[in-house]
Amino acid sequence: MNALSSPNHCCSSSSAYAAHSSIGFHQLRKNIPFSVISQNKFESKHVSFRSKCSPLSDVVLMQDGALATKSVATNEALPKKLEGLVTVTPPEEDKEAIGSDAKDDNSTVSITVVGASGDLAKKKIFPALFALYYEDCLPEHFTIFGYARSKMTDAELRNMVSRTLTCRIDKRENCDEKMEQFLKRCFYHSGQYDSQDNFMELNRKLKEHEGGRVSNRLFYLSIPPNIFVDAVKCASLSASSVNGWTRVIVEKPFGRDSESSAALTSSLKQYLEEEQIFRIDHYLGKELVENLSVLRFSNLMFQPLWSRNYIRNVQLIFSEDFGTEGRGGYFDHYGIIRDIMQNHLLQILALFAMETPVSLDAEDIRNEKVKVLRSMRPIRIDDVVVGQYKSHTRGGNSYPGYTDDKTVPKDSLTPTFAAAALFIDNARWDGVPFLMKAGKALHDRRAEIRVQFRHVPGNLYNRNFGTDLDRATNELVIRVQPDEAIYIKINNKVPGLGMRLDSSNLNLLYKARYSKEIPDAYERLLLDAIEGERRLFIRSDELDAAWSLFTPVLKELEEKKMIPEYYPYGSRGPVGAHYLAARYNVKWGDVGVDE
Numbered sequence: 001m002n003a004l005s006s007p008n009h010c011c012s013s014s015s016a017y018a019a020h021s022s023i024g025f026h027q028l029r030k031n032i033p034f035s036v037i038s039q040n041k042f043e044s045k046h047v048s049f050r051s052k053c054s055p056l057s058d059v060v061l062m063q064d065g066a067l068a069t070k071s072v073a074t075n076e077a078l079p080k081k082l083e084g085l086v087t088v089t090p091p092e093e094d095k096e097a098i099g100s101d102a103k104d105d106n107s108t109v110s111i112t113v114v115g116a117s118g119d120l121a122k123k124k125i126f127p128a129l130f131a132l133y134y135e136d137c138l139p140e141h142f143t144i145f146g147y148a149r150s151k152m153t154d155a156e157l158r159n160m161v162s163r164t165l166t167c168r169i170d171k172r173e174n175c176d177e178k179m180e181q182f183l184k185r186c187f188y189h190s191g192q193y194d195s196q197d198n199f200m201e202l203n204r205k206l207k208e209h210e211g212g213r214v215s216n217r218l219f220y221l222s223i224p225p226n227i228f229v230d231a232v233k234c235a236s237l238s239a240s241s242v243n244g245w246t247r248v249i250v251e252k253p254f255g256r257d258s259e260s261s262a263a264l265t266s267s268l269k270q271y272l273e274e275e276q277i278f279r280i281d282h283y284l285g286k287e288l289v290e291n292l293s294v295l296r297f298s299n300l301m302f303q304p305l306w307s308r309n310y311i312r313n314v315q316l317i318f319s320e321d322f323g324t325e326g327r328g329g330y331f332d333h334y335g336i337i338r339d340i341m342q343n344h345l346l347q348i349l350a351l352f353a354m355e356t357p358v359s360l361d362a363e364d365i366r367n368e369k370v371k372v373l374r375s376m377r378p379i380r381i382d383d384v385v386v387g388q389y390k391s392h393t394r395g396g397n398s399y400p401g402y403t404d405d406k407t408v409p410k411d412s413l414t415p416t417f418a419a420a421a422l423f424i425d426n427a428r429w430d431g432v433p434f435l436m437k438a439g440k441a442l443h444d445r446r447a448e449i450r451v452q453f454r455h456v457p458g459n460l461y462n463r464n465f466g467t468d469l470d471r472a473t474n475e476l477v478i479r480v481q482p483d484e485a486i487y488i489k490i491n492n493k494v495p496g497l498g499m500r501l502d503s504s505n506l507n508l509l510y511k512a513r514y515s516k517e518i519p520d521a522y523e524r525l526l527l528d529a530i531e532g533e534r535r536l537f538i539r540s541d542e543l544d545a546a547w548s549l550f551t552p553v554l555k556e557l558e559e560k561k562m563i564p565e566y567y568p569y570g571s572r573g574p575v576g577a578h579y580l581a582a583r584y585n586v587k588w589g590d591v592g593v594d595e
């Protein structure tokens, strides 16, 4: 038995009520409108409450003290006959059955950011927590603790955090007031990552803040990977909850190959159950990545097209217009394939290519992702191109090469760019190249999925396109960032008396369609971890499958000391990527007139 308390205290009881979290009742009292999609048996393990901020809102409504369950989706309005029910709170005896954590007043969530003095904590985690607070998405009783070795007082932590809260909502109404309220709930404890005594002190402070309520604890490991296990051990043995849930968000990298990843998982599992481990891949929290399933599974028009019958190739493209400045030490040990391809791009590929899951339940989705990952063909070294950026001077400005970074060895061969051709050997995708391209210090910043469809057979209009049939190919682009958009390239007639054809975009540009700002990926993921929603976190078998795919080719590249193709900082990357694509009769969609 591991040292932590029940992984999901709120859901482990056989009581029909047991699936509810305290946030549920908090939101119910707030009379948030809900809506119905299907009936659900409340004994079902799928029934759980998720707050108004969740994408899936399975909600349990109390009707005259009895339990009536409805599973609801976010955008539907609450049917008239159910209006008002959401304000009904359970009678006392039901509260007993639910367990005390379901009582709003009696439960609390403590979030400890381990490594609070670091870059990620400042840049992403605290701003995301504040945004959730601002949006009223955090539970009523919560406390945030920063934990790191640096000496800091609570006031100093607040000061540090306040300087980072120039986030997306800083221009909003009452932001200063909200910020002040938020900061009052942030505290700091200084300690070593491998000291059980220091975590015991943290535990004492957490308890004080919990004030006798049921304690639910979330630890966010925002520290270098070599100290993950120490920190988990100490948190587990000295600071886990005794009567609520304890969960740990683990940042990447989860190892650097199959062996080290398996070793990390097995070390973590000495102290945690799999259900307690939330392996974060922040790309899964990005709006357009989340939207991929909606696009696929709620639009009939795409369903028949989504296979080798109509899709010629799929491209997954990541580029950044800056180098590894400041993170060279970390990066040199990993390289772009481990940093971006093995996780972010592969996760997108899995969501793109998986079969329809049985339901939107986390396990059903993750089962499908694992299946597709396990159907992938081993990557051949000939299907990989690696590059590294070199210094470049443009317009009087000079940009450093990768090895100019003092933390990077001068003779480093670590790729800062890679392109690869991958294949899925199953009935749906047989023979379709999935091309990936990822690079740092390129000419622009973008992340997108491009789907190029087949040519129209016997196209009546072929002669109007000239010899380049690719120009007439339909293409679906899901632009993850920047300027989130989904657009489809179609062919149309240029208005006029002649018959000239043009290629145009049917464009769903998010900023034109929606005035609401898009939340940062970390907001979605933090909220999900608090609510115990695992859909967007990586399960250990997914991780194994991802490493099994990339480890052999990574080893081969390293053993053969493959020399990267050097490309100038700010360029479009190595030409080798074009030869690779051409081998599969593909042109990268982000190059040229149609990008």
Ligand SMILES: NC(=O)C1=CN([C@@H]2O[C@H](COP(=O)(O)OP(=O)(O)OC[C@H]3O[C@@H](n4cnc5c(N)ncnc54)[C@H](OP(=O)(O)O)[C@@H]3O)[C@@H](O)[C@H]2O)C=CC1
Residues within 6 Å of the ligand: 115, 116, 117, 118, 119, 120, 121, 148, 149, 150, 193, 221, 222, 223, 224, 225, 227, 251, 252, 253, 330
């Ligand atoms: N920064 C980013 O953009 C991203 C980061 N990540 C991952 O998130 C995690 C945190 O990243 P980031 O904040 O950049 O990391 P940092 O290097 O900033 O480290 C975070 C904190 O950990 C402590 N620390 C740093 N090095 C050591 C060490 N050798 N031994 C013990 N403690 C150390 C420091 O706190 P103190 O000295 O006060 O104890 C530091 O403030 C890492 O796993 C990283 O790979 C993932 C995606 C993006």
Ligand SMILES: O=C1O[C@H](COP(=O)(O)O)[C@@H](O)[C@H](O)[C@H]1O
Residues within 6 Å of the ligand: 282, 320, 339, 447
């Ligand atoms: O995980 C990582 O992601 C960032 C890119 O994230 P984004 O949300 O800004 O697109 C990348 O810069 C970093 O190298 C990598 O570790």
